Amino acid sequence: MITRFLTDVRVTFNPFSLRSKPARLFLSLIPPNARNDGMKVESKMLPRNSEEPAKLAVKFKDGKEMDLDLSKMRITEVMEEVDRHSRQLARKEELLGN
Amino acid sequence: MPPRIRVRPRALCMRCTHASTPISTQTASYASIATASATVPAPEAHQSFRATAPIRLYPPTQPPSHKPPEVRKTQLHRQYQSLLRSSPLILIFQHNNVKAVELMSIRRELAVALRKVDAERIKNGQDPLADEIRLQIIQTNIFASALRVVEFFNPEEHITEQPEQQILTHGLSRRAHEIANNRKLKLELEPILSGPLAVVAFPSVAPQYLKAVMSILSPSKGDFPAPTRRANPDYYEPAVQQGLQKLMLLGARVEGKVFDVGGTKWVGGIDGGIDGLRAQLVHMLQGVGGSLTSALEGASKSLYFTVEVRRLDMEEKEKGSEEKKD
Numbered sequence: 001m002i003t004r005f006l007t008d009v010r011v012t013f014n015p016f017s018l019r020s021k022p023a024r025l026f027l028s029l030i031p032p033n034a035r036n037d038g039m040k041v042e043s044k045m046l047p048r049n050s051e052e053p054a055k056l057a058v059k060f061k062d063g064k065e066m067d068l069d070l071s072k073m074r075i076t077e078v079m080e081e082v083d084r085h086s087r088q089l090a091r092k093e094e095l096l097g098n
Numbered sequence: 099m100p101p102r103i104r105v106r107p108r109a110l111c112m113r114c115t116h117a118s119t120p121i122s123t124q125t126a127s128y129a130s131i132a133t134a135s136a137t138v139p140a141p142e143a144h145q146s147f148r149a150t151a152p153i154r155l156y157p158p159t160q161p162p163s164h165k166p167p168e169v170r171k172t173q174l175h176r177q178y179q180s181l182l183r184s185s186p187l188i189l190i191f192q193h194n195n196v197k198a199v200e201l202m203s204i205r206r207e208l209a210v211a212l213r214k215v216d217a218e219r220i221k222n223g224q225d226p227l228a229d230e231i232r233l234q235i236i237q238t239n240i241f242a243s244a245l246r247v248v249e250f251f252n253p254e255e256h257i258t259e260q261p262e263q264q265i266l267t268h269g270l271s272r273r274a275h276e277i278a279n280n281r282k283l284k285l286e287l288e289p290i291l292s293g294p295l296a297v298v299a300f301p302s303v304a305p306q307y308l309k310a311v312m313s314i315l316s317p318s319k320g321d322f323p324a325p326t327r328r329a330n331p332d333y334y335e336p337a338v339q340q341g342l343q344k345l346m347l348l349g350a351r352v353e354g355k356v357f358d359v360g361g362t363k364w365v366g367g368i369d370g371g372i373d374g375l376r377a378q379l380v381h382m383l384q385g386v387g388g389s390l391t392s393a394l395e396g397a398s399k400s401l402y403f404t405v406e407v408r409r410l411d412m413e414e415k416e417k418g419s420e421e422k423k424d
């Protein structure tokens with residue numbers, strides 16, 4: 001997963017729901033130095049009996065915000081969604097020559 | 099390394115003697131049979147062999163396991179089983195790419211905090227537990243499998259059904275594997291057991307230690323405040339703080355029951371641990387006793403009053419009727 005272009009990650013999930021697995025896996029995909037390099041990561045844990053779906057809110061460096069409902073996605077789909085915009089940003093960066 | 103199977107020479111000898119001269123060994127065992135065996139033809143070789151105790155082909159300290167015992171996976175499985183059986187309180191954390199340095203410094207802070215609790219416990223005459231509480235990173239799937247064995251496999255079950263057959267009772271046996279592999283049985287912790295996990299196991303339910311661990315590993319402002327910068331400057335090192343950001347408390351398993359974060363905080367918030375709870379209970383029961391006696395007294399008093407009132411009432415009526423007669 002391309003995490004270079006993420007500035008803000010917010011995850012809300014209930015650990016006792018089977019549908020929150022992608023949310024937790026997404027957190028584990030963030031590289032160890034990301035928080036040092038200015039990425040904000042917030043994870044909010046819901047109580048056990050809450051029925052709220054797992055949510056992911058991502059902000060990119062160009063200001064785009066993305067809200068995903070993780071309760072019906074697999075982790076590969078989540079990565080695809082996030083990477084789609086990251087790849088565009090990577091290409092732009094490459095063309096500008098920085 | 100393949101499992102060591104000791105060959106017992108005596109067992110081999112028994113086989114040899116039975117194959118060659120079955121009658122001599124048979125007559126030597128019982129006197130009553132010795133007289134009978136003169137007329138009755140000698141039993142066949144394999145029958146007499148069955149009549150003896152079954153030969154165990156493994157040493158008593160190394161019962162055969164379902165999976166190859168020399169593999170790391172199997173040994174971890176066994177280790178996790180013993181961890182789960184021996185610790186009534188287990189905290190489950192998720193660790194997201196915690197670096198080795200960060201993990202090391204977190205462990206150091208945890209040990210320091212636990213040692214402080216130890217000092218208090220020793221003052222009160224309780225035994226210290228700090229050496230047995232540590233943050234341990236686990237192999238999630240093996241841990242889940244071990245938990246299934248611990249939850250669903252009861253070694254005492256079905257033990258008397260086939261007395262002549264050797265039944266294995268350890269957690270790595272084939273029987274344990276078959277029982278634990280029943281997918282119809284669902285673990286309560288199952289949704290939690292995925293992804294990278296770490297575990298803090300306590301050898302007894304000691305809320306003091308739980309409180310110390312929580313205030314280090316997942317501090318929250320109200321109940322479990324982190325140590326202040328003045329009291330413990332090491333805690334605010336960048337390595338510790340960055341590591342703690344990547345550590346999330348998911349839940350706890352307390353005496354077989356599963357608690358979420360709120361429940362865990364509640365357990366940690368019990369003041370004084372089991373002794374505190376006992377004191378509370380005694381207090382409550384005393385209160386109940388007092389109110390109970392007053393309630394019972396009240397009933398008898400009110401009964402007395404009603405009866406008394408009724409008596410007076412009757413007397414008045416009797417007087418009234420007597421006066422009327424007159």
